[in-house]
Amino acid sequence: GAVVSQHPSRVICKSGTSVKIECRSLDFQATTMFWYRQFPKQSLMLMATSNEGSKATYEQGVEKDKFLINHASLTLSTLTVTSAHPEDSSFYICSARDVRGRTEAFFGQGTRLTVV
Amino acid sequence: AQSVTQLDSQVPVFEEAPVELRCNYSSSVSVYLFWYVQYPNQGLQLLLKYLSGSTLVKGINGFEAEFNKSQTSFHLRKPSVHISDTAEYFCAVSERAAGNKLTFGGGTRVLVKP
Numbered sequence: 001g002a003v004v005s006q007h008p009s010r011v012i013c014k015s016g017t018s019v020k021i022e023c024r025s026l027d028f029q030a031t032t033m034f035w036y037r038q039f040p041k042q043s044l045m046l047m048a049t050s051n052e053g054s055k056a057t058y059e060q061g062v063e064k065d066k067f068l069i070n071h072a073s074l075t076l077s078t079l080t081v082t083s084a085h086p087e088d089s090s091f092y093i094c095s096a097r098d099v100r101g102r103t104e105a106f107f108g109q110g111t112r113l114t115v116v
Numbered sequence: 117a118q119s120v121t122q123l124d125s126q127v128p129v130f131e132e133a134p135v136e137l138r139c140n141y142s143s144s145v146s147v148y149l150f151w152y153v154q155y156p157n158q159g160l161q162l163l164l165k166y167l168s169g170s171t172l173v174k175g176i177n178g179f180e181a182e183f184n185k186s187q188t189s190f191h192l193r194k195p196s197v198h199i200s201d202t203a204e205y206f207c208a209v210s211e212r213a214a215g216n217k218l219t220f221g222g223g224t225r226v227l228v229k230p
Contacts, residue, residue: 006159034217043206043220044160093159095218103148103167105210105218107159 004096006108021079021111023094029074030096038091050077084115118143118209120221128227137192137224139207147209149190154204202228
């Protein structure tokens with residue numbers, strides 16, 4: 001159990017377009033999902049916390065109008081990178097918290113975004 | 117707020133040799149501690165976690181870690197590594213009340229040589 005599916009795994013888009021990344025908890029319900037960003041050879045940096053049915057909480061320095069987060073159900077959160085630019089190219093990873101309050105977060109497989 | 121420091125960015129090691137990855141953290145509140153492994157272009161897989169109780173924690177794939185409260189450390193060890201252990205390893209902490217919101221260390225790249 002505790003599978004988180006992230007889609008797509010890899011996407012290439014043109015500069016100025018928007019890209020949507022989905023994060024689904026397949027066998028559990030998630031009141032909270034987290035979105036991380038990882039630059040090459042670097043650690044994961046938390047971008048935002050997504051709560052089902054309410055607005056996301058963004059970390060300092062993360063543009064909420066650029067990285068739109070929607071958590072419309074207990075099993076799905078989406079991250080939309082709007083008007084993407086080459087500097088947005090990165091590895092994006094989501095994690096989900098089980099509503100039953102388990103102490104570990106479960107991670108998706110990640111999405112490699114390349115903006116050309 | 118918490119912070120996590122992984123003292124070694126890269127650790128080369130020969131196959132079947134032991135390996136230790138160092139992790140120190142700082143926090144003003146009680147935390148949970150985790151070690152994750154990441155293979156190229158993949159998400160994170162949990163190796164082990166410390167919540168409470170015994171300070172020696174055993175995880176998957178033969179890994180273990182020891183929590184040392186006085187030294188605020190959570191070092192990861194494996195007595196004999198395999199080629200397949202080549203990966204990036206991340207130490208992370210979360211506040212007990214923060215609901216799985218993780219702060220990660222910078223990562224340690226383990227390269228196992230034949």
